[in-house]
Amino acid sequence: MAAPEAVVRLGENFAAFDDLWTPKIVGQINDMQLKAVKVRGEFVWHVHDDTDEFFLVRSGSMTIQMKGRPDAVLGPNEFFIVPKGIEHRPVAEEECEVLLLEPAGLVNTGDVSPGNMTAPNGDWI
Amino acid sequence: MAAPEAVVRLGENFAAFDDLWTPKIVGQINDMQLKAVKVRGEFVWHVHDDTDEFFLVRSGSMTIQMKGRPDAVLGPNEFFIVPKGIEHRPVAEEECEVLLLEPAGLVNTGDVSPGNMTAPNGDWI
Numbered sequence: 572m573a574a575p576e577a578v579v580r581l582g583e584n585f586a587a588f589d590d591l592w593t594p595k596i597v598g599q600i601n602d603m604q605l606k607a608v609k610v611r612g613e614f615v616w617h618v619h620d621d622t623d624e625f626f627l628v629r630s631g632s633m634t635i636q637m638k639g640r641p642d643a644v645l646g647p648n649e650f651f652i653v654p655k656g657i658e659h660r661p662v663a664e665e666e667c668e669v670l671l672l673e674p675a676g677l678v679n680t681g682d683v684s685p686g687n688m689t690a691p692n693g694d695w696i
Numbered sequence: 697m698a699a700p701e702a703v704v705r706l707g708e709n710f711a712a713f714d715d716l717w718t719p720k721i722v723g724q725i726n727d728m729q730l731k732a733v734k735v736r737g738e739f740v741w742h743v744h745d746d747t748d749e750f751f752l753v754r755s756g757s758m759t760i761q762m763k764g765r766p767d768a769v770l771g772p773n774e775f776f777i778v779p780k781g782i783e784h785r786p787v788a789e790e791e792c793e794v795l796l797l798e799p800a801g802l803v804n805t806g807d808v809s810p811g812n813m814t815a816p817n818g819d820w821i
Binding site (some may be wrong): 574578580581582599600601603605622623624627631640643645648650652654655672674 | 701703704705706707723724725726728730747748749750754764768769770773774775776777780781797798799804
């Protein structure tokens with residue numbers, strides 16, 4: 572699907588799926604994609620060597636653990652940018668709705684792909 | 697100021713300024729910057745020939761008028777991406793809080809810069 576040239580209502584996007592850790596593309600700005608994802612539990616430790624990764628919490632809360640750095644604890648309307656090259660692991664005790672911003676084509680599990688938590692890439696919602 | 701490697705609380709960012717039509721940088725992801733802006737009234741018609749521009753409404757509502765296309769009417773948690781090369785003008789009857797995503801260094805008034813509504817570029821908040 573091409574980028575929709577329409578108003579995107581995020582409430583409708585998030586209401587349209589239930590699966591965890593599987594980012595859905597909701598928009599593309601130049602070569603960057605905005606993705607909606609629901610998370611709960613622990614992801615895998617991984618790194619993106621070539622890109623920063625943006626996490627904005629919409630509802631719930633999550634923690635981004637990083638090697639050698641303090642945790643980033645995020646609640647609603649709070650964001651954190653994991654710099655490229657930093658090994659990290661998102662975790663959430665309860666279900667949490669998150670917006671991601673990252674380059675088109677980025678694989679969610681980075682350097683540990685493919686793996687159990689590698690999601691399909693390129694699905695729009 | 698360099699990109700803050702800290703959790704960003706958008707409520708605090710928006711509470712920290714009152715001026716209209718003057719985007720403040722709140723984060724940088726690779727070469728893209730996320731900016732907070734408050735708008736009310738009519739902006740100027742302009743175009744960005746080389747980049748898409750992302751508008752996400754946080755509170756209030758705004759309309760993005762475009763030449764030759766239907767208006768995009770945005771409420772809270774709704775976004776629209778103006779494709780590069782499309783002449784557009786944001787307008788808002790009441791004050792509206794907006795997140796922008798665009799390349800670092802982009803001038804807000806595009807091809808009609810400098811002008812009365814050209815804002816300083818590069819200010820973080």
